[in-house]
Amino acid sequence: MNRITTILLIIACCAIYPIDTRANRIQFDFCGEPISFDFNKNLVPAEPVLSTETSVKAFYRNLNGADYDVVINALQAYKEKFKPNDWLFYQLIRKTAQQISPKTDDYHRYTLYKWYFLSRTGYDALLAVSGDYILFYIHCEENTYNIPNRVVNGKQYVCLNYHDYGNNIDFQKNRFSVVELVVPDAKNSFSYKITHLPEFRSTDYKVKELRFNYNDNEYQYKVKLNNQIQTLFINYPVVDYSLYLNIPLSRETYYSLIPLLKKSVKGLSVKNGVDYLMRFTRYAFLFEPDTQVFGSEKRLSPEQTLLYDQSDCEDRVALFYCLVKEIYNLPMIVLSYPKHVTIAVQFNKPVGKPIIYNGNKYTVCEPTPQKEDLLVGQLLPELKKTPFEVMYVYNPQKN
Numbered sequence: 001m002n003r004i005t006t007i008l009l010i011i012a013c014c015a016i017y018p019i020d021t022r023a024n025r026i027q028f029d030f031c032g033e034p035i036s037f038d039f040n041k042n043l044v045p046a047e048p049v050l051s052t053e054t055s056v057k058a059f060y061r062n063l064n065g066a067d068y069d070v071v072i073n074a075l076q077a078y079k080e081k082f083k084p085n086d087w088l089f090y091q092l093i094r095k096t097a098q099q100i101s102p103k104t105d106d107y108h109r110y111t112l113y114k115w116y117f118l119s120r121t122g123y124d125a126l127l128a129v130s131g132d133y134i135l136f137y138i139h140c141e142e143n144t145y146n147i148p149n150r151v152v153n154g155k156q157y158v159c160l161n162y163h164d165y166g167n168n169i170d171f172q173k174n175r176f177s178v179v180e181l182v183v184p185d186a187k188n189s190f191s192y193k194i195t196h197l198p199e200f201r202s203t204d205y206k207v208k209e210l211r212f213n214y215n216d217n218e219y220q221y222k223v224k225l226n227n228q229i230q231t232l233f234i235n236y237p238v239v240d241y242s243l244y245l246n247i248p249l250s251r252e253t254y255y256s257l258i259p260l261l262k263k264s265v266k267g268l269s270v271k272n273g274v275d276y277l278m279r280f281t282r283y284a285f286l287f288e289p290d291t292q293v294f295g296s297e298k299r300l301s302p303e304q305t306l307l308y309d310q311s312d313c314e315d316r317v318a319l320f321y322c323l324v325k326e327i328y329n330l331p332m333i334v335l336s337y338p339k340h341v342t343i344a345v346q347f348n349k350p351v352g353k354p355i356i357y358n359g360n361k362y363t364v365c366e367p368t369p370q371k372e373d374l375l376v377g378q379l380l381p382e383l384k385k386t387p388f389e390v391m392y393v394y395n396p397q398k399n
Contacts, residue, residue, distance in 0.1 A: 026099050029205050030092050031198035032083070032229060032316055033118040043067050044101050049108040051134040056127060065120075072120045073095065079121070079271050086123075088198065090160070091232055093117045094161025108134050111161060119183040124146070126157060128176040130237045133169060135176060136161045138190040145238040147278040152178060158190075192239045194301075197250040200226050205252050212283040214276055214281045219264065221284075230390045241334050241392035245321050249300035256324050257306075270328060274345055274365060275376045277327065281320040283365040285311050313341045313368040320367035325394065333362050334354050334392040337383050340393075342366050356389055 027036040049059055075096065077224035097103075097113040111127075115136050118125045124139035128150070137150065146167070148159040162169070197391035198343055212219060229250065249257070261280070266274035285305070290391040300308065302316040308315075317334060320343060324330055331346035335355065344355045344362035352363035352375075366374045374380070 006283065022118070026096075028095060030095055030097055030200040031077070031088075031232075032204060034080065035092070035096070039065070039070055039100065041100070045109065048106055048348065049080040049112060051108050051129045051132050053129055053177065054181050055108075056129065056134070057181065059109070059255075060181055063116065068116070068120070071117065073098070073328040074241065075121055077116060082198065083139060084198070085196070086193050087192055087194060088232065089121075090190075093121070103238040107164070111136050111164075114160075122185055122188045124186050124188060125157075126152065127179045127181065129179060131174040133165065133174060133176070135159050135169075136300045139188075140192070142192055142243070143240050144192070147237045148179075150176075150331070154303070160238075178362075192237070193243055193249040196248060197229075197303075200228060200250060200252065202252055202384065204228060207256075208279075210284040210306075212280055214279050219280075221257060221260055222238050224252045224305055225303070226250060226252065227307070228305050229301075230307055233301065234302060241299075244299045244301055245304070245318050245334070245392060245394075247318075249303050249322065253303055253306065254326075258323075261323060264329055265327065270330075271347055271351060273377060274324060274328065274330070274347075275322045278320060278365045278367050278376065281316050281323065282369050284307065285316075316367040317341055317343045320365065321394070329362070329396045331362075331396060332394045333357055333390050334390045334393045335364075337388045340368075340377075340380065342368070350377070353379075357393070 024039055024041045025036065026039050029035070045059065045062070046368065075089075075092065078084070084092070088179075093114055093181055096117060097110055101109045102114050103110040111134050115125050115127055125131050126137050126145055128137065135148070137159050139155050140158045141156055144158050145190065147162045148169075148171070150157050160323070164205075173196060202224075205226045207222045208225050210221045210223055248254075261277065265276050268276065277354045285308075299316060300311055301320045305311045305315040307317040311319075321332060321334070324332060324345060333355065335342050335344060342364060344364045345361055346362050349363040350364045354377075363377050364379045364382065365376055370380060
């Protein structure tokens with residue numbers, strides 16, 4: 001077969017079997033909400049994306065923004081309808097990028113799509129490269145404690161994908177350079193503050209039974225919990241106490257627990273009711289340091305603490321804080337010692353030796369199991385002469 005005949009056959013085949021340029025229907029579920037849009041997957045570059053400044057710039061330069069408007073419109077539509085906080089919106093972007101360019105196919109390309117979608121939806125994000133590493137940063141002025149950050153033009157940027165490298169990069173050995181890319185209107189800063197969680201489907205919840213003893217009586221609660229909470233927050237960094245303490249419970253979890261606890265403490269004095277909540281937090285879960293469970297420090301939100309079978313002192317403080325706030329709404333302070341974190345509550349009349357802060361007297365309520373059964377107002381003996389720092393103050397009149 002000569003060359004001309006071969007070419008004619010190829011043309012004929014293309015006429016019979018034209019190249020499919022139609023959009024593919026992308027459909028997936030995000031927190032109980034169906035997400036769908038038409039996108040032509042042939043637009044995704046087939047060649048590997050290298051982690052070099054030249055390769056990254058070429059990737060961005062070759063993108064036709066109009067081709068991705070359907071993706072951006074779907075993201076923006078979700079944001080306008082459900083008003084997710086930035087962290088939850090980023091989880092939607094992660095899942096969207098995974099649908100278009102799976103992480104396992106080409107990690108660099110997947111990361112660039114996350115950066116591109118976040119930037120196109122208005123966030124000030126940047127990329128930095130070194131060797132085979134590509135790090136993805138977002139402008140954020142809040143404190144984060146277990147992820148890298150860098151200052152560019154006087155603004156702080158924190159890394160969103162450090163966990164993908166096992167939270168272990170030698171920054172002395174690997175010198176990163178920022179890739180200069182300009183995305184119009186990408187000016188918004190990012191916040192880790194969570195004010196509300198998605199309205200998950202009730203069928204996404206499973207019942208977990210929690211048991212503990214109080215005054216020689218056993219109490220049990222069947223709490224509705226959703227494993228999607230673990231997924232949403234698996235890479236949530238260590239942030240200030242003001243942020244992680246105030247992550248709310250999801251609706252189904254809240255109404256499966258809080259009303260029952262209110263019923264259990266009804267008729268008790270405020271002090272005895274808080275004691276009940278303290279012992280529930282202390283004894284309904286096993287204790288285990290974060291380093292044993294997660295391999296590093298991690299602060300669990302109240303709902304995460306309910307989800308996991310093990311938790312440490314900071315996690316118990318978060319859950320106890322949530323319960324006291326929801327049921328009694330009392331002033332509280334979080335106390336940080338060199339090797340322990342606990343919490344103190346302001347009653348009308350303090351119990352035991354109070355912690356005095358800003359002229360107010362607070363009663364220590366230890367929510368973490370100890371060798372001895374500490375009562376309300378009792379501090380661990382070894383901490384009585386140990387200096388502490390007040391990490392967070394909750395005042396109902398000011399919140």
